Amino acid sequence: xxxxxxxxxxxxxxxGATVAFNCTYSNSASQSFFWYRQDCRKEPKLLMSVYSxxxxxxxxxxxxxxxxxxxxxxxxxSKLSDSATYLCxxxxxxASKIIFGSGTRLSIRP
Amino acid sequence: GAVVSQHPxxxxxxxxxxxxxxxxxxxxxxxxMFWYRQFPKQSLMLMATSNEGSKATYEQGVxxxxxxxxxxxxxxxxxxxxxxxxxxSSFYICSAPSDFSYNEQFFGPGTRLxxx
Numbered sequence: 001x002x003x004x005x006x007x008x009x010x011x012x013x014x015x016g017a018t019v020a021f022n023c024t025y026s027n028s029a030s031q032s033f034f035w036y037r038q039d040c041r042k043e044p045k046l047l048m049s050v051y052s053x054x055x056x057x058x059x060x061x062x063x064x065x066x067x068x069x070x071x072x073x074x075x076x077x078s079k080l081s082d083s084a085t086y087l088c089x090x091x092x093x094x095a096s097k098i099i100f101g102s103g104t105r106l107s108i109r110p
Numbered sequence: 111g112a113v114v115s116q117h118p119x120x121x122x123x124x125x126x127x128x129x130x131x132x133x134x135x136x137x138x139x140x141x142x143m144f145w146y147r148q149f150p151k152q153s154l155m156l157m158a159t160s161n162e163g164s165k166a167t168y169e170q171g172v173x174x175x176x177x178x179x180x181x182x183x184x185x186x187x188x189x190x191x192x193x194x195x196x197x198x199s200s201f202y203i204c205s206a207p208s209d210f211s212y213n214e215q216f217f218g219p220g221t222r223l224x225x226x
Contacts, residue, residue: 032211032213034213034215041222042219043203043217043218043219043220044154044203044217045217046214046215046216049211087153087154089213091213096142096159096212097156097159098213098215099156100154100156101153102152102153103153
């Protein structure tokens with residue numbers, strides 16, 4: 001089993017819709033989790049950090065479910081500019097590094 | 111957030127040549143930096159962890175003699191792709207941990223390498 005797994009998508013939703021996707025992790029000892037946004041041919045940029053049950057920043061909400069070992073990202077009132085690939089990341093169980101999921105592609109249509 | 115720069119942003123070279131990529135932390139010190147490689151439509155794959163003043167730690171399957179890493183100062187790590195071949199063409203990205211959380215990383219803008 002991969003340490004961090006994501007549904008690759010693509011998710012194709014209309015502008016204004018609410019969309020959510022999950023990311024599962026295998027390291028039960030992880031205390032911190034991250035969502036990054038990556039635009040095409042660009043570097044990932046940190047979107048949100050999750051250290052407890054969840055985090056909210058404007059239209060974006062990240063939630064952590066420790067019992068089921070997944071984190072979710074919810075985007076409300078989606079904008080065309082939200083189209084990107086969203087990567088989740090969690091600390092590895094084996095060393096001081098973080099592992100990235102394969103990314104979920106999101107496309108917002110007018 | 112912290113700023114990490116990379117140079118060059120893009121390089122095209124002939125097969126067999128060596129290419130050096132620089133990663134700099136501009137407004138903070140980084141004793142550790144990470145080097146990733148990303149092929150089109152694939153995720154980031156960690157290649158190695160660069161440690162200031164000591165040897166880099168390579169991930170399984172990454173040839174340390176082919177991908178030379180040097181972390182000579184607290185603000186600079188370099189990755190040299192030696193004897194590059196077309197299959198080495200990829201997007202190479204470095205990152206450095208934030209002061210707040212080791213696991214929270216700031217990425218450089220990446221270097222797109224094309225080997226002809």
